Amino acid sequence: MLVTLKDILKEAYKNKYAIAGFNVYGYEDAVSVVRASEKVNLPVILMTNVDAIKHMPVKILGKILIEIAEKATVPVVVHLDHGKSLDIVKEALEAGYSSVMYDGSALPLEENIQNTKAVVDLAKTYGASVEGEIGSVGYSDPTLNANAAYTDPKEAKVFYEKTGVDALAVAIGTLHRMTEQEAVIQYDLLDQIEALIDVPLVLHGSTGVQDVDLVKLASRGICKVNIGTAIRMAFGHTMRNEVNDNPLEFDRIKWFKKPMVEVEQVAIHKMRILGGENA
Numbered sequence: 001m002l003v004t005l006k007d008i009l010k011e012a013y014k015n016k017y018a019i020a021g022f023n024v025y026g027y028e029d030a031v032s033v034v035r036a037s038e039k040v041n042l043p044v045i046l047m048t049n050v051d052a053i054k055h056m057p058v059k060i061l062g063k064i065l066i067e068i069a070e071k072a073t074v075p076v077v078v079h080l081d082h083g084k085s086l087d088i089v090k091e092a093l094e095a096g097y098s099s100v101m102y103d104g105s106a107l108p109l110e111e112n113i114q115n116t117k118a119v120v121d122l123a124k125t126y127g128a129s130v131e132g133e134i135g136s137v138g139y140s141d142p143t144l145n146a147n148a149a150y151t152d153p154k155e156a157k158v159f160y161e162k163t164g165v166d167a168l169a170v171a172i173g174t175l176h177r178m179t180e181q182e183a184v185i186q187y188d189l190l191d192q193i194e195a196l197i198d199v200p201l202v203l204h205g206s207t208g209v210q211d212v213d214l215v216k217l218a219s220r221g222i223c224k225v226n227i228g229t230a231i232r233m234a235f236g237h238t239m240r241n242e243v244n245d246n247p248l249e250f251d252r253i254k255w256f257k258k259p260m261v262e263v264e265q266v267a268i269h270k271m272r273i274l275g276g277e278n279a
Helices: 005-015 027-040 050-055 058-071 086-094 109-126 153-163 187-196 211-218 229-245 252-273
Strands: 019-023 044-048 076-083 099-102 129-134 167-170 201-203 222-227
Touching: 005 019, 005 076, 005 129, 005 167, 005 222, 019 076, 019 229, 019 252, 027 044, 027 058, 027 229, 027 252, 044 058, 050 058, 050 076, 058 076, 058 086, 076 086, 086 099, 086 109, 099 109, 109 129, 109 153, 129 153, 153 167, 153 187, 187 201, 211 222, 211 252, 222 229, 229 252
Parallel strands: 019 044, 019 222, 044 076, 076 099, 099 129, 129 167, 167 201, 201 222
Antiparallel strands: none
């Protein structure tokens, strides 16, 4: 069933567990993630990032994901990840996304607040949830020239109070697109943020986080954990092997079968680590 981010984070925040959000690129990985969530009977978030909507228009991709969500036996959020403009946010909302993230983290604080508040007001008219970001989670690839900056707890408090977002992404030591679990989590910083604001927090770049840290973070105020690289690696590496092992095959649907199973297994593993199964 299609639900909003606010719908599912309420229970996660109350009962101290986290919900996995997976960045997906189309039918194959999206349906695999939902199959995984149904097997462990947990809600899940299907997210589309900038790369995904550059490849497939948001209106088309949104229809695929919403159809999958509506037919699922568990709660599923369809979420725009890292929306950088009001235009793309509005396009996602018009396509039926139940949740959007406006990412103004690279902007001055007041401009980020102003833009995010505009998104919150717009999303309300669609009955959708909004995630904002304060601080900036960088990228493991230095060629992307994306500046990283830890979240300032006082700025986080001001941001939340002025925008009223349903979830707040914070920068506490992770990077996007890490392929190894080498992130060093700043727990003292997380404590300071949690002491000042009462809102579900979001962790981006979670593929680079060790399992033991995911367990610990899920028992705190981190209620949404974004995962992309882990399932992309599972899909990509497995499909490469399929292509190499079957040089005469040209039907890509046959190449997709094993990668989809691998994505499902990784998704099950991540969701179980995050603890909702025991809530």
